[in-house]
Every structure is written in structure tokens, then in C-alpha cells.
Amino acid sequence: MPTSYAYFQKRIVPLEEARLPVMTHAFLYGTGVFEGIRGNWSEERGEVLLFRPREHFERIRMSAQILKIGLPLTVDELTDICVQVVARCGFREDVYIRPIAYKSGEVIGPKMHDVEDDYLMFVLPFGNYLDVEAGIRCQTSSWRRVPDTSIPARAKVTGLYVNSALAKTEAMENGFDEAIMLNDDGHVSEGSGENVVIIRHGRLITPARSDNVLEGITLASVARLAEDELGLEVIERTVDRSELYVADECFLTGTAAHLSPVVEVDRRKVGAGAIGPVTKKLQALFFDAIRGRNPKYADWVTPVTPAAEPAAARIKA
Numbered sequence: 001m002p003t004s005y006a007y008f009q010k011r012i013v014p015l016e017e018a019r020l021p022v023m024t025h026a027f028l029y030g031t032g033v034f035e036g037i038r039g040n041w042s043e044e045r046g047e048v049l050l051f052r053p054r055e056h057f058e059r060i061r062m063s064a065q066i067l068k069i070g071l072p073l074t075v076d077e078l079t080d081i082c083v084q085v086v087a088r089c090g091f092r093e094d095v096y097i098r099p100i101a102y103k104s105g106e107v108i109g110p111k112m113h114d115v116e117d118d119y120l121m122f123v124l125p126f127g128n129y130l131d132v133e134a135g136i137r138c139q140t141s142s143w144r145r146v147p148d149t150s151i152p153a154r155a156k157v158t159g160l161y162v163n164s165a166l167a168k169t170e171a172m173e174n175g176f177d178e179a180i181m182l183n184d185d186g187h188v189s190e191g192s193g194e195n196v197v198i199i200r201h202g203r204l205i206t207p208a209r210s211d212n213v214l215e216g217i218t219l220a221s222v223a224r225l226a227e228d229e230l231g232l233e234v235i236e237r238t239v240d241r242s243e244l245y246v247a248d249e250c251f252l253t254g255t256a257a258h259l260s261p262v263v264e265v266d267r268r269k270v271g272a273g274a275i276g277p278v279t280k281k282l283q284a285l286f287f288d289a290i291r292g293r294n295p296k297y298a299d300w301v302t303p304v305t306p307a308a309e310p311a312a313a314r315i316k317a
């Protein structure tokens, strides 16, 4: 049976052996930065295709730099560790990879200095997060997105996700699939774990980076597909809440969410209340690229051959 493995304290170990002490600073104060990376299974190739791992490791290094968390591994080294752990797991299905650089010292007191750092990552099998086919229903959250002046929004900080968790749970308890958060100015910021894109008059519009959004890797990839494959203009600017209600189309982008069409916001249909034509085309282009079916975007994927099951396990089965 394929098993989840982790890179933990500089060794590759079965996930259940990766355990942290209760006084770990990152657990007490949320002092970690993380990534989510998808490995998409390609049946044709018999490989797991990591989607833009280098960009994710560049971003975790940037997040660590912002938070003053030591991460003495290069992008090449981080990518290499990731490839080794994914291969060791042997999963022949879609996986999700969670790297974390964190304050590992067992120290009381909220601070970033004089606390030891460490790095770990683990791999899990992972299917769809939101409904990419039928589309999703969103609610504007009563929780505002944490401003960059409080916790850096372009860093993927573990503690910052309390904000996302509150928004997501509120939306789901109110019968929606996902939350869209506004910033303190009342402008659209992002989903609980996704960037927001609207389409109006044939142009893609997404909130400006200075509106407290994470600089999404999926968003950048979809923007490139929109420009290069469909010849569409992509604009980053302030987006009003009411623009969500009059958009022709709307979708969310994210590592977990892929490209998820939004068919309703605050009980108002978006466009015809079904996945829109541009969203559909972009989705097809995106899924082809992440499954390695478009040679033009071959450099977006890093292939990993899953380890074969150990001989003993095969005989037993």
C-alpha cells in the first residue's frame, strides 16, 4: 500500500513518525510559513506531475524572509527533497504537498528572534477541493481579510489562516461553499484559500496585490493562459463588492481549488448561473497544462515516478 511520508528533522520518515513537542513555538504562536503544492497524477505517463514546485519554493523563501524564519535550503534543494518524498510515497493518484518553515524552538513568548527554526514537509493523497464542474456558491464574508499592516498578506503565514478558517466556516454554516473576503476598505480581497477573478466585457479583472491578497501561482498561470491562448486582457485593480454581482463570469483560483467557477454570490446568479464560456475554455487549458498534455507549458510540471510497492507487499496482496 502506498503510504504518506514526511521530510522531518532532516530525514524522510513515515508521516505517523513526524511528531512535534507541545511547546513548539509555531504551535503556540502560529509562527510558520507554508505552501500547498499539487502533484497531479498522469495516467498516460505513469507519473505524478508537480505543478510549478519551484515557484512555490521561491514563495516560501519569500514568506520566510518576511517573517525572519531561517530557511537555509535553496529552491533546488527544496525541490529535490520534495521529489524524493513524493516518489517514496508511491501514490498513483493526485497528491497535495505541504511544506512548512517554522519556529521549532520550545520557547514561551511571541517573538521572531532567538527561536530555533526548522523545515518539514509531508504528502497526502488529495482529490478535488471545490466543485470544479457544477461551480460553487459564495458568500461575502462578515470577516475582513487581515490587512498587510497587521500580518503580511503576501506571506503564507500559518497563523493568518485563522482569518480564512473563520470565513470558510461562516460561509459553510450559512449554506454556501466558499467565502469571499473584503479588505478593510470594503473592496474584494480573496477567498479563504483562493484568488478571485471576474470577467466583465471580455476582460479578466482581479483585485490589486495591494488589496491584501496572496500572490497566487495558479492565478499567474491562468492569467498567462488567458493572455497567450485566448488573447484576453488581464487587469489587476481594485474590485468593488457590487462588481461581483454584475460580472459576466467569476471564478476562484488556487492550488487546492484549481479553477473553480463561481455561479452564485450572495444569492445572486453570476451571469447565467452556470459555468461561463470563457471560464470553461480556461479550465480546459489549465487542466491540460497541469496534467502535462500541452507541450508549450511542459516547464510548469516536474515529473516524479512513484516508487514501486516493495516486493513483499506485492506478494502479500
Ligand SMILES: Cc1ncc(COP(=O)(O)O)c(C=O)c1O
Pocket: 036, 164, 190, 191, 192, 193, 194, 195, 213, 214, 215, 216, 217, 218, 219, 253, 254, 255, 256
Ligand atoms: C489566502 C489564499 N489566497 C490565494 C491562494 C491561491 O494561491 P496559489 O494559487 O498560489 O495556491 C491561496 C492558496 O494557496 C490562499 O491560501
